[in-house]
Amino acid sequence: MTTRLHPTQEVDPGAPAIEVRDLHKSFGDNDVLTGIDFHVDAGQVVCVIGPSGSGKSTLLRCVNRLEEPTSGQVLIEGIDITDPETELDAVRSRIGMVFQQFNLFSHMTVLRNLTIAQQRAKKRSRKEAEEVARRNLDRVGLSDKIDAYPAHLSGGQQQRVAIARALSMDPDMMLFDEPTSALDPELVGDVLDVMKTLAGEGMTMMVVTHEMGFAREVGDKLVFMADGVICEEGDPREVLGNPREPRTQEFLSKVL
Amino acid sequence: MGSLTRTQRQRAVQFSLYGLFVLLIVLFWVVSDKEAIRANFFLAEGFTETWQDFVFIGAKNTILYTVIAFVGGFVLAMVLVLMKLAPVAPFRWLATAYIELFRGLPALVVILFMAFGVPIAFGWRPPGGPVGAGLVGLMLVSAAYMAETIRAGIEAVPKGQTEAARSLGMNGGWTMATVVMPQALRIVIPPLTNELVILIKDTSLLFVIGMAANEKELTTMARDFMSSGPSAGTATSLTFAALLYLAITLPLTRVVAWLERRQNRSR
Numbered sequence: 001m002t003t004r005l006h007p008t009q010e011v012d013p014g015a016p017a018i019e020v021r022d023l024h025k026s027f028g029d030n031d032v033l034t035g036i037d038f039h040v041d042a043g044q045v046v047c048v049i050g051p052s053g054s055g056k057s058t059l060l061r062c063v064n065r066l067e068e069p070t071s072g073q074v075l076i077e078g079i080d081i082t083d084p085e086t087e088l089d090a091v092r093s094r095i096g097m098v099f100q101q102f103n104l105f106s107h108m109t110v111l112r113n114l115t116i117a118q119q120r121a122k123k124r125s126r127k128e129a130e131e132v133a134r135r136n137l138d139r140v141g142l143s144d145k146i147d148a149y150p151a152h153l154s155g156g157q158q159q160r161v162a163i164a165r166a167l168s169m170d171p172d173m174m175l176f177d178e179p180t181s182a183l184d185p186e187l188v189g190d191v192l193d194v195m196k197t198l199a200g201e202g203m204t205m206m207v208v209t210h211e212m213g214f215a216r217e218v219g220d221k222l223v224f225m226a227d228g229v230i231c232e233e234g235d236p237r238e239v240l241g242n243p244r245e246p247r248t249q250e251f252l253s254k255v256l
Numbered sequence: 257m258g259s260l261t262r263t264q265r266q267r268a269v270q271f272s273l274y275g276l277f278v279l280l281i282v283l284f285w286v287v288s289d290k291e292a293i294r295a296n297f298f299l300a301e302g303f304t305e306t307w308q309d310f311v312f313i314g315a316k317n318t319i320l321y322t323v324i325a326f327v328g329g330f331v332l333a334m335v336l337v338l339m340k341l342a343p344v345a346p347f348r349w350l351a352t353a354y355i356e357l358f359r360g361l362p363a364l365v366v367i368l369f370m371a372f373g374v375p376i377a378f379g380w381r382p383p384g385g386p387v388g389a390g391l392v393g394l395m396l397v398s399a400a401y402m403a404e405t406i407r408a409g410i411e412a413v414p415k416g417q418t419e420a421a422r423s424l425g426m427n428g429g430w431t432m433a434t435v436v437m438p439q440a441l442r443i444v445i446p447p448l449t450n451e452l453v454i455l456i457k458d459t460s461l462l463f464v465i466g467m468a469a470n471e472k473e474l475t476t477m478a479r480d481f482m483s484s485g486p487s488a489g490t491a492t493s494l495t496f497a498a499l500l501y502l503a504i505t506l507p508l509t510r511v512v513a514w515l516e517r518r519q520n521r522s523r
Contacts, residue, residue: 066419093425103420107439116434117424162420169424 005079006086012078017042017173017204018063023072025058032058034228036072040173040221045205047215047236050225051251056208059225060177063206064095077172093121096166096174100181102158104150110137110161111146114168122169129168136164140194156187160194173204180211212256216240224248297495302487306496313470314477315500321459321473325391326452329398336403337410341432351403358400364461367393371465386465394462398455405451409444410436446515453508457501474500 005011016039025033032055040046048056061067063074065081065088074081081091105113114133118124124132137143140160150158159179166174176195180188192214199205199218209215215222215236222236224245232245240256243249260268339351358366370393371386382388413436421431460475467476474497481493 064423066423089422089425089427091425092423095423097420097423099416099420101414101416103414103416105417105420105435107442117421117426120430120434121425121427165424 004087005090006083008085009079009083015075015078016040017044017077018206019073019075019078020059020063021073021075023059023062023074024070025055025062025067026070032228033062033069036228036230038223038230038233040204040206042172042204043202044220045199045203045207045218046221046223047219048206048208048223048225049210049212049215049251050231054225055228056225057177060175060206060208063175064092064097066097089121093117093169094172096163096169096171098159098162098166098174098176098179100178102150102155102162102182104158104162104165106150109147109149110142110153113150113161114165117165118168132168132170133164136167137161139167139197140164141190154187155183156190159183159191163191163194163198167198173206174198176205176207176209178208178210180209210255212240224251226251296490297492299487299490299492302481302485302490302492303496305486306481306493309481310474310477310493310496310500313472314474314497315504317471317473318456318459318501319504321387321391321394321462322452322456325394325398325459326455328391328395329402329455330448332395332399333402333406336399337406340403340407341410355400355403358397359404361397363394363397363458364464366397367461368464369393370396387462387467387471390462390465394455394458398451398458401454402448402451405444405447406440409440409447412443413439443519446512446519449508449512449515453505453512456505456508 018040020036020038023033023036024031036055036059038046048059050056058067062069063076065074069082072082076091076095079086079091081088104110105116108116111130111133114136115126115129118129118132119126122129134143134146137146140163142157142160142164145153145157145161150161153161163174163179179195180191183191188211192211195205195207195214196218207214207219219236221233222239223233224231224239224243224247226247232239232243232248239248240252243252336351336354339347342348342351367390370382371389375381375389382392384391417435417439418431421435422428426435459473462473463476463479467473472480478493478497481487481496482489482491485493487493
């Protein structure tokens with residue numbers, strides 16, 4: 001792929017995968033994000049936790065501009081995607097995203113779910129797209145569901161297909177928006193296993209989650225958000241085991 | 257009644273309702289003038305000697321006009337929907353104004369405008385003569401209703417579907433064409449079929465337009481056979497037309513009911 005992401009800016013291999021500078025986001029009078037600065041380095045797994053309404057999902061959705069930031073900058077591999085000149089679709093195809101509600105295309109088979117964007121956005125041939133799709137379905141352990149429709153899969157299977165769909169674009173990084181929150185408890189493990197494998201392979205990941213076990217075990221950095229700001233961040237074992245801020249302590253005492 | 261059990265009471269009520277129903281039928285049969293009904297609504301010659309005209313001209317044209325108006329209306333409705341979704345506000349205003357205008361006007365007035373008003377005012381005559389003009393009128397009206405239906409279908413597609421497609425790097429056009437529209441159209445098939453049934457009945461409004469013999473649809477044909485032909489002076493031709501309308505519309509409404517049941521099951 002040689003699509004230019006921006007007429008003048010170049011991908012900078014030394015830059016963080018994701019860098020957010022003084023990000024603000026308001027919905028009308030409601031200030032959801034009030035000055036976020038943070039970054040995810042290439043190969044890092046960063047988990048974002050916090051009470052509901054703290055803005056963590058909004059922050060994640062600003063990273064691929066599904067949500068339009070009110071002010072501030074979001075840089076992906078050194079390219080400012082809040083700049084109107086940026087080829088947003090081309091940048092997005094380098095950022096995989098996994099949603100809480102899976103959002104598989106319900107009128108398409110699993111295979112078509114995995115090939116449609118490869119063909120339309122990455123201009124791959126049907127044959128190549130199907131090869132990539134089969135490889136990624138195999139990665140998530142669902143090769144036998146290739147011709148199934150999403151409605152016939154369990155929530156856990158749908159989420160693994162959604163991960164395979166994002167992976168089929170060969171993204172440089174993956175965003176996860178509470179990927180296990182809509183799942184029955186017994187199905188959470190399969191999805192977390194896939195994510196752990198992915199992390200082990202060196203994928204850059206930003207994960208909004210309530211799974212403290214995953215954050216402790218897999219995360220390189222933990223970010224605690226509250227009331228639209230980053231309250232505390234650092235090594236997951238440190239933040240979870242020995243939180244400095246009272247707000248963090250209060251939250252963790254409720255969820256752990 | 258005190259000695260009856262609950263079930264016995266229910267039986268007694270049901271029994272008397274059946275009895276009342278039978279009584280009403282018998283009463284109608286005794287009181288009605290069956291000869292007058294037969295002679296006015298079911299004159300045999302009105303069927304035996306005109307059925308070829310009714311089926312091969314009247315019903316054929318009713319179906320043909322419906323299909324033309326539906327296809328034309330659908331295409332126009334899609335244009336209106338895209339305008340409603342346009343990023344530029346004036347397009348949205350124009351589409352909204354159009355929809356409000358044509359939903360607020362009687363279809364008959366629009367047909368008269370197209371068939372008589374526009375040709376007089378601009379000297380423009382649409383292809384197909386007065387019938388073509390009337391069909392344009394039907395298209396304009398049905399497009400307004402279909403546009404609203406399709407827009408509702410698009411809004412019924414979960415927002416997450418668009419977000420997933422956009423997050424994969426698909427642009428707005430491809431997302432609409434391959435992800436949103438196919439799901440929206442599946443949702444609107446039952447209401448659009450209803451629209452089709454309404455359009456079948458509305459083709460009868462074209463009777464206000466003068467038609468050549470081979471252009472007549474069912475209503476025009478029925479009216480003309482009331483004043484001439486084998487059943488002249490009776491309403492037999494209206495009965496015939498009514499039965500043929502039902503033969504077309506009833507299967508379609510059954511299909512709609514089936515589609516809706518199937519859709520509710522799959523959710």
